[in-house]
Amino acid sequence: MNTTFPPATVGYGFAHRHLLGIEPLQPGEIAYLLDQAAAFADLAPGEAPDRLAGATVINLFYENSTRTRSSFEIAAQRLGADVVNMDVATSSVKKGETLIDTADTLNAMRADFLVVRHNQAGAVKLLSRKLDAHVLNGGDGKHEHPTQALADGLTIWRHKGRIDGLQVAICGDIRHSRVARSNLLLLQKMGASVRLVGPPTLLPRSYENLGARLYHRMEEGLEGVDIVMMLRLQVERMAGTFIPSGREFFRHFGLDRERLARARPDALVMHPGPMNRGVEIASDIADDLDQSVIREQVEMGVAVRMACFEALSRHRASPPLRAA
């Protein structure tokens, strides 16, 4: 692996109490997290230092999740923390408890870290203001999903030896995707050029203001790119009809062999999961280990979450004073 980027980090390079998104992070802080995560990725599971020994991590997921929740859980456990998964479906939230009351309850339990997934953009930030614990965003509405973008960034860096100067195409349902937003922010901060590809209904023009180039034809958007990142159609966030059908979507925007041939021969194929095979991606491409790094994205997800816990834990020595 070429390790010219990120540069070897000296000392501690992360200045936040919470991880709410990629937007507030400086490129040097992202490089620090990727660098730490790369080190964690090279350790066997039992070799990780128990930096979170004695700490309690609570996973509070108001939306479904397979990989993100279990990956936060595994990451915390590898660092020696106790982890509690709050099952929102059977919690007092279903009895009408407000987010603020939930925050008060969690404060009383003295959790050290709270990982939150919520369908409202901004809910995670609100909790971070009310809680003594460090808050990590596990995905908030259509807003941000920072640890997914970090996992994707680390996967890219490990394969390409850099992020700077790469051409990345993010394709599909951009409008409803927090993964697209966080990746766009991270990749641009780290010097990549980002193209967004999708039908006009799923690709708001406003993304141009964020510095991305927009394409409505896969054949053009994929021309010569180093990375092809596919997204799921987030039907659960669609109010109304945005596409005629899954089959029709695949005909125009699905990743098949012919379209992938437009990208560079050594292009990586990525997907944050969960995948809908035959809707946004052909099954044989998803499973083709010569180009698809989808499994590795999941593996790197654990390493970056360990790095995020570790970076935030350095603030634990001086917790905020509680109001009397």
Ligand code: NCD
């Ligand atoms: C993504 C999410 O929840 O935003 N999944 C994930 O965390 N790996 C993308 C999706 O649900 O399609």
